[in-house]
Amino acid sequence: MDAEWNSSSLYVLYQVIGWFAFTVWSVSFYPQVILNFRRKSVVGLNFDFVLLNLTKHTSYLVYNACMFFIPVVQYQYHLKYGFSELIPVALSDVAFSIHAVLLTWITAYQVFIYERGAQKLSKTASIITIGAWLAAVICLIIAWPQGKWLWLVSDFNIIQVVMTLIKYIPQAWMNYQLKSTVGWSIGNILLDLSGGVANFLQMGVQSIDQGSTQNFSGNIGKLLLSLIVIAFDLLFIVQHYILYWRSRVSSADYYQLDVE
Template sequence: MGVSWNSVFLETFYQILGWFAFSVWSFSFYPQVLLNYRRKSVVGLNLDFLVFNLTKHSSYLIYNAALFFSPVVQRQYHQKYGYNEEISGTKSHECEVRHHLVLQMIPVAPNDVAFSIHAVLLTAFTIYQVFIYERGTQKVSKTCIGITVAVWGYAAISLIIAWPDGSWLWLVTSFNLIQVVMTAIKYIPQAWMNFTRKSTEGWSIGNILLDLSGGIANFMQMGVQSIDQNSLKNFYGNIGKLLLSLETIMFDIIFTLQHYVFYLKTKVEEDKIPNEDALARLLNESAKENDEKI
């Protein structure tokens, strides 16, 4: 029996949540891009975050695309997770008990693939901005380089192991694991940078508010599918998507508190201090007034 929804309402709600998550997560990249453009500077944006983010989204794209488009990977998924046994008939000598195998839904939706593609492109564009705008003394740390090389080395080894036996589901699950780990790692440099600077200046809170909305919608989408299918297999069959949502929500709450609670006073105080250009204009105007009086 093929994969089907039991409730039209839940199916519609699932699609709405999915594309809402895609929209807000996709738009969440633009506030930082626009902020960089207006300031002609990336000072305040942690470069390690960008490198980790590109690795994370590239890994997630490989996982989502493989599971959504590859019949081989889908077949291996169903062999491991994909069958619920339905029993019809009654347990009596007069009636035969019939068993039906019902396929579980693939836990990757079209919006997941679309988001991954968009995320890789926008992250790459933000890295491009690093090269063309002022970045001060900021640079990618040796720790970040070491972690990134180790992660892609792990991916290469996984490919070598999976190739002989055709263990493609295991391979793409390895990429899903990479994106889970990188999601946790990528937020830490920016959170620590905000903490040490005691400021969130130069870093867009709009990105985080949209990111938080997407994380909540993504988690709700998995819940809706689980309710409809009366199964938790879509949660542990795609543990990466589950942990991605939970990690996103947790870190975005931390960033929101940093911006609106912990370091709000610092930002207000900085806004009250005139910058050098404004101060120069004030001095020039004052000098002109004095000359006119003379």
């Protein structure tokens, strides 16, 4: 028997919050894309962030799509957490992941066609990315013979959490080195923060309806994603509005900065 919502009102609220998170998180990609387009430059945008972000969103798409669409994965989830528990992935999660992968590819394309200055991709980010996908392949090889599909897609969820934790660090460090946030869109951060808070609230609504916190443990990746996003976005807000507000220079002047 499939799990059901106890309250139709909470179900509606869950959907509203989920699609709100989808909207603000999806829109959050555009300020950076538009800023790059207007400046015809990606100076100030950390390339490691873009690469790590692409790996993060791709792995998250694999997890969300498999959890939402594949019956055997859902069945194994119910075996582990109980058949009364709802699948902890909504259609809005899947829609967001698809959009995020597409927009991150567009941002990566801008890195190749616009002015880059002295910036380049680090070996560390490349090694981390290769390591993440090697780990995914190894997990696939292990899971396939035994049919451990929930374990496999959960590993992709773990990968996206790790990449979320790592991906913000290069940009935060670059801002610190330059003592500036020019070239890094604060609009992206404000929308990203709103999405992180909404994502967390959506999980809370499901827990209230079910009288259980299993959806938090059953989708620990979504929980950690929200918390990590909120923490780093608050850091970027402090950098932009408090620490480095005096260093906001014009784009023309900023092109002369040499990023080591």
